[in-house]
Structure formats: C-alpha cells, structure tokens
Amino acid sequence: MDSRLDARKVAAAVGRGLVRRRELSIFVVCVAAAVYFAITGSGFTTTENYHTIAQYVAPWIIIAAGEVMLLICGQIDLSAGFVFTLAPFLLTSFTGDGLPLLLALVCAVAVSGLVGVVNGLIHTLFNVASFIVTLGMAFFLEGMSLIASNAQPEAAPTGGWVARAFGQAHWAELIWALVIVAAMQILLSTTRFGVNTQAVGSNPVGAAEAGIRINRIKIVNFALCSALAGFGGILDGIRVGSFDPTNGGNETMFLAVASAVIGGTALMGGSGTIIGALLGALLLGIVYDGFNLTGVNANAFDVVLGIAIIAAMLLNVYLGMLRRKADR
Secondary structure (H helix, E strand, O other): OHHHHHHHHHHHHHHHHHHHOHHHHHHHHHHHHHHHHHHHOOOOOOHHHHHHHHHHHHHHHHHHHHHHHHHHOOOOOOOHHHHHHHHHHHHHHHHHOOOOHHHHHHHHHHHHHHHHHHHHHHHHHHOOOHHHHHHHHHHHHHHHHHHHHOOOOEEOOOOHHHHHHHHHOOOHHHHHHHHHHHHHHHHHHHOHHHHHHHHHHHOHHHHHHOOOOHHHHHHHHHHHHHHHHHHHHHHHHHHHOEEOOOOOHHHHHHHHHHHHHHOOOOOOOOOOOHHHHHHHHHHHHHHHHHHHHHOOOOOHHHHHHHHHHHHHHHHHHHHHHHHHHHHO
C-alpha cells in the first residue's frame, strides 16, 4: 500500500512538473528518442556520433535563441537564415581590407546586427508586419550573398587561436551555442529587458500604458536575432573550413523557428524559454541523426518535423489550460 502511495505521489509530482515547466516535457521526449535510437541504431552512442549531432544542432540553437526573443514579443525574423549566409562573406571582406581576424569578426557581427535594426525600424516606423519586412530582407540578403561571393564558396580562415576558438576547435561551435543559451536565458528571466519583452508580447497595450518603450524592445530583439544569426554563420563556416553561399537560408531559419516552437515558445507571443529552444533543437538533431543511422529516408524527417510542430502547439495550448486551472 505504501509503495502504491509513493508511486502516486511521484506521478503527481511529475505531472505538476510537466504543467509548470514546459521544458520538462520536451526533455522527456528527447530522452525517449535518444534511448530508442540507441537501441535500434548501431553507432548512436559513440563520441563521433555525438559530435555529428552537435554539428547539426549548434547553428539551430544559436539562431533559435534570437528567434525566441522575437517570438515572445510577437514578431518573427524570416531573414535570419540569410544573415547566417552573408556574415561569413562580410568577414572575408573585412579581413581582405587588412583587419585582424578577431576585429573583422566583431565588425561582421555588428553589421549583421544592423540588418536587424533595419528590420525593426521598418516594422515599427511604418507599421509593416515583421513577416513581410523580413521576407523582403531575406530575398535582398540572398542576392547580396551571391554577389559578394560571386556565387562561389570561399576558404575560411584557418590557424591561430581566433580560428580555433570560433569554430575550428572540435567542440567550439557547440560550446558557443551553450554559452549563448545560458546568457540569453539569464537575459530573458532575470532582467528588466526580459520581463519587458514578455510584457510586450502578452499585452502590448498594457505594456505601453506601463511606460515600456515597445518599439525599442522590438528593435533590440531584431538586432539580437540578426547578430546571433551572423555569429552562428561565421562559427559554422570556420568549422567546415569553407564559406558557402548556399549554406543557411530558409532551411536553417525554419529549423531554428521549429526548435523554438517545439521547445514551448508561443507563436502568438508572451511566453517561451531559450532552454526550451535548446531542447527542441536537440530533439530535431536526434531524430535527424537517428534516421540516418537506421536507414530511414531523409525525406521522412520533414514529415516528423511537421507532426512535431503541430503536436508542440497543441501541447502548449493544453498545458496553458492546465496552468490556468492550477492557478485558480
């Protein structure tokens, strides 16, 4: 009898955790997926395969960290994947002008951030939907990437501590992704800016009446998203050893947004976590890698991705209802 009561208490505690901490449900699914592929796919539990998964998910995590902030305040950036593509060529342009690699990297990330500022200004000053603004910017940046690169890949910088620290070292890209997740989660959860971002997404009228500068919050988040996308593109290019004008783009952007949504960020704004986006990206990486190891057609990944996004949205709605009931 006591063991049954203890089991019920444990189940009730887990249930409360699933309701209150949206990341916990995604974590459980990640563990279940990893266990499944570890059993069914040979080579899944090797260090080399873990590194392969890290290579998949690190760019998605970095861009998703910025997309989460935008989604929370009710916006989206469809151009982030093309900032990811263009930033490495900005880096080579600056190094070609004689700047040291580290300074060139800082300048490239700064220019990437300016793209977000332009997106934010157009959205806030002219009241154009962020979907339309960033869609147009995406086409513009795609063309600029092809022009800057002459539609040809370029060799990434190699050698020296800067190249090793910013992508060339074995786990460098993943380490940067985790550092960014930690910093952005702290920014979202413990600072006034993070609280204001959530307020802008959940109740913009109330936020304005409370004295929050809504437009400034949006512009800063657009800039953060673009800067992170540019930084991620540089890291990924240095890791690969080549800057490719076909890298990034819509696929990387959509996978980053999918990571955020699967991780519990509401598309309508007002709620979300960076850690959830990390887990969402990890789940996608595990599934994609597991499919490759088990010989499943790669096209099936898109089917799973679509189901996962819809399921995540339905789960968010259901958990939201449970939270409201629990608060009463």
